[in-house]
Amino acid sequence: MTRPQLLAALLTVGLAVGVVELVRRRRLSEEYSLLALVAMAGVLVVAFWTSGVTTFTHWFGALYETSVIFFFGLVFVMVALVYYAVKLTRLTQEVRRLAQESALLRLKLERAERRDGEGGR
């Protein structure tokens, strides 16, 4: 094992433990942790299966292994960002609808309470 491989292994395992710990404390949902864990597994594969990376680089037509790794790393990050933006949009829509519903219900409640107040006493 080379030193960069050792560093990659330590880093990814450390991050994975951190992610699992966040899930355990319910600070991160399983759904989102999956993305992070898959990414870390990807880093480990790339770090240790060097012959595979070289073969893929030739097949891809790139000159350097590093550029292939960075290219796909960036693509992954971009896709992940769009995925989060989609999630955020849905959450925003849901919050909006809930806030509207709360406004409608609150007015209804105020009216009902006023009616009760008038009728009851």
Place this chain on the structure above:
Amino acid sequence: MRVLVVVPAFNEEESLPAILAEIRATAPGVDVVVVDDGSHDGTQVAARAAGVPVLVLPVNLGVGAALQTGFLYALEEGYDVAVQLDADGQHDPADLPALLAPIAAGRANLSIGSRYVAGASGYHAPLLRRLGMVLFSALATAVTGRPLKDTTSGYRAYDRSVMALCKTEFPQDFPDAPLLIQVARAGYILEEVPVAMRPRTRGTSFYTWTRSLYYPYKTLLASLVLLLRRPPQRAGGSS
């Protein structure tokens, strides 16, 4: 015809009492609801003091969602028409009958109080804003096939069928050109009515300079994306 005036208000405690009193004086037959869009001031207190029901949004959602809240209320309460009227005093309640006329006559589903059609007066926007208005007017005209001069006017009347459409399909943030385009594409009839806009009594324009950069981008994108969607189906019957 039961008419509900929807007044979206964000931090408008100072201007609300005057406009609410004015609506009551000029149009005693219509109901009013204030949508307090997460204000930090006494907006809802001011509205309640005027004896007007308030829909209190717990967080600030923006003028589009506030208006949509008013529509949801109007639909639930069985109103035939909802009128959008700004809290800052720009819109003259005396124009209400003119604004309602096309809908009452069954000529239109949505009427727009316009600053630019013949008969309107007294409004001069800064150059840059005028440029944007011309652009969106041209876009809306091209898409809907009808001349639409004033896409940014916030003084409009909507009938029930349009409100029902807006319940599910609603452009968020700025309900201007994209809303009109969507309503027109669904097969509803839009009509512009000349009105005079007054200078706002208090507060600053909703369109601050940061928004003046974001607004054209967002509105243009929203309008163009609408064209990629299948037009929503016009609800049958009611008009």
